[in-house]
Amino acid sequence: MSSSTKSYLIGVDTGGTYTDAAVMDAATNEVLASAKALTTRGDLAVGVCEAIERVLSALGGDSAAAASLVRLVSVSTTLATNAVVEGHGSPVCVVLVGFDETMVQRSGLSSAFPGLVVERIAGGHDHNGGEAAKLDVAALADVVDKHGAAVEAFAVASQFAVRNPAHELAARDFITGKTSLPVTVSTELASALDAPRRALTAALNARLISRISLLIKAVQHAMDRFGIDAPLM
Structure with missing residues (x-):
């Protein structure tokens, strides 16, 4: 050839x-x-x-x-797998929308990831998808201002978001508008009604996603260095 x-x-x-x-x-x-x-x-x-x-x-x-x-x-x-096995992960802030303290405890976030930053703000929906409370954008802004410089990613989980993801999506858009950090929303990963479990899943993903992002950037850097003009998969 x-x-x-x-x-x-x-x-x-x-x-x-x-x-x-x-x-x-x-x-x-x-x-x-x-x-x-x-x-x-x-x-x-x-x-x-x-x-x-x-x-x-x-x-x-x-x-x-x-x-x-x-x-x-x-x-x-295997960096993500290794991080899970070794109990490592990037610093993350988890924003829980419409959660009460009982739901936070049920999520197991504190025991699964000691030292994890968890913040609750008002908002969320009911089981029919109706708005249970307005999304507290001012409180969300305070959370981002308080933790944005200290974490590498955010995770967002909202009550009954599988019935109506509007508050999760609005929170994600707000955070990405104020920071360059990746944001994981729970409904992108799970369709279960169990909000505490969705929150745990989102937190795990957020702890790993910045590491994968660093690898992708490393490969892109190498491609630029060697003049490789091709799709990256």
């Missing part, structure tokens, strides 16, 4: 110890080269760049020319 018709796929897998990279022929799915580098937890881009640089070199020939033939980059990781 001539170089003008070649095309490659690159796979990157970042684990707790090593980051692996492999190049496949896009037409035949044959693995053409593979390489490994240490995962650099302090700056994931270092390990990702090293793995991609090594795998492009392992192809032989001009690495820059090979990079120009990449048509897709796929990334996978």
